[in-house]
Amino acid sequence: MIKMNLQFSDGLKNMKPSEIRELLKYASKKDFISFSGGMPNPLTFPMDEIRQIIDEVMRDYGSLALQYGNTGGLNELREEISKMVLETEGIKTTMEGTIVTSGSQQGLYELAKVMLNPGDTVITEEPTYVGAISAFDANKAEMHSIKIDDEGMDTHAAEEEIKRLISAGRKPKFIYLIPTFQNPTGITMSLERRKHITEISSRYSIPIVEDNPYGELRYSGQKIPSLKSLDHEDSVIYMGTFSKVMCPGFRLGYTIAPVDYVNRANLLKQALDLSSSTFSQYVAWLYLKKGIMKTMIPKAVSLYRKKRDAMFKALEESFPEGSKWSRPDGGMFIWATLDRRINTSDLLKESVEAGVAYVSGNSFSPSRSQGSSMRLNFTFAEEKKIFEGMERLGNLVEKKLSILESP
Ligand SMILES: Cc1ncc(COP(=O)(O)O)c(C=O)c1O
Incomplete structure (x- = not known):
């Protein structure tokens, strides 16, 4: 042959x-x-509760849960997510501003595809999440990474880099941050730096992307407000996931963003997978609604x-x-x-x-x-x-x- x-x-x-x-x-x-x-530890997977929910989904919602679903996500789940993020992160959003993704990894890929042209610049932490590097690389972005120390990204260095890129006509498209228990370092950005990066974002009109898979897994210290809760200009795109606080096997994440971003991401999602698993979304919805999370x-x-x-x-x-x-x-x-x-x-x-x-x-x-x-x-x-x-x-x-x- x-x-x-x-x-x-x-x-x-x-x-x-x-x-x-x-x-x-x-x-x-x-x-x-x-x-x-x-990987989360399987000991944290609530096996019995999930088994019961699956039975309930099949009994009461089977014909819907096994069907194709909305591209943006199951409305009931989006509503529960909006309530949850208000309670846990002080984020005010609506169902329309929330989209369900197939893991937040898909959210990152959508972000890159929705926002970036080949050669565009983005600001990241140094080091940063390997899956974000892959998503940005796959869309031929140029990453400008800013060192982090015990208080997170050095925001003064970030501002200098942003000024330099703007004067070279290469204004960054967004600033990607994992401000809480960062992957890979575990470091949390201080409140002072959070306020500073929000000011920088506003001063230079550059949106922030806040990726927060680990925020609920705090073992010591005091909670620090999310960047999205400090945002008064609708300029933070926020991502969360069910992977670390329920289980990664259902492959469910979410993005909270301005409505015009949501519309574009949904157009793209029609080309990616039409919608995230309807069945998983029904399970996650009841998981939240029953307070099991x-x-x-x-x-x-x-x-x-x-x-x-x-x-x-x-x-x-x-x-x-x-x-x-x-x-x-x-x-x-x-x-x-x-x-x-x-x-x-x-x-x-x-x-x-x-x-x-x-x-x-x-x-x-x-x-x-x-x-x-x-x-x-x-x-x-x-x-x-x-x-x-x-x-x-x-x-x-x-x-x-x-x-x-x-x-
Ligand atoms: C910072 C960060 N973002 C996104 C993800 C993707 O998570 P998932 O696609 O399982 O929601 C991970 C997973 O480890 C992560 O650490």
Whole structure:
């Protein structure tokens, strides 16, 4: 048979395969410990409640739930989402300003497609969420990433970069932020910086995109107002998800945005998947309406708090001097930075061979400047495994350092 040569588009040229996926073939070992995924712990899945809801959906709404649905999402669910975000994040919205997406990952892809022309600039945090990098890359955006510290994005540096881009005729299309328990660092942006970035957004007329999958998973410290609740100009596009506070398997997220954005995103969604799963939406609607979300979150919080504290302790015990790590008040990740002579991408293969995985820093870095850092997920592994895995990793880093230091 003569094989046809497929002529692919240029669209995916910039995209790189995930390095951890490539290495997962080593991960079949029995005692392999992974700190790499962003997966919720299945112990938090309310199995019985969901089973009962599924029965109810089939009994009372079966002919609707198995049918095609509205592109923008099930009206009843959109109403429950509006009530929920008012209560949890002080966000005032309506059903018309809320769209359901197939995970917030689809929301990010829609964002890129709705807002960006090839070569457009966007401002992101440095480091930032790898899935956002993929969505922006797939739409050929140019990312200008701004360093974050313990208080989140350095907003003064962001303003300088924005001024520079504007004077070069390349005004950014939006500022993408994960201000609460950021992925990958776990860092939360301070209120002062939140106010400052809102002022900058208003001064230069650049919308903010607030991606908030982890906001409800707080283990310590005080809640800080969302950017969307500080927004008086309808200039914040807000994204949320059911993945971390219900389960990711239903693939449901939502975007709250100005109505003209919503209209365009819905046009695009007709080309993507017509609508998110009607069945999943009925389940999520009843899950919210019956208040199950509210009872489930505190359980997840108390499980994850213990795991976070275990990882803090394991880092103290096992990581060599000269290593640093973030101290997140919530979310799913700790960001560790090693001696700068160690490259975490190079170390990953050895680490996987030693039976432990993380995601290396540069996967999250539009500027490829996070070579000595790694993202560690603490929500998935059992506590005992957290200590074991961190010991393996610590030993490996010690070994590397002693080789580097030997004359
Ligand atoms: C910051 C951020 N945004 C979006 C997503 C996508 O989540 P989902 O598509 O499951 O809603 C994730 C998932 O890890 C994330 O961390």
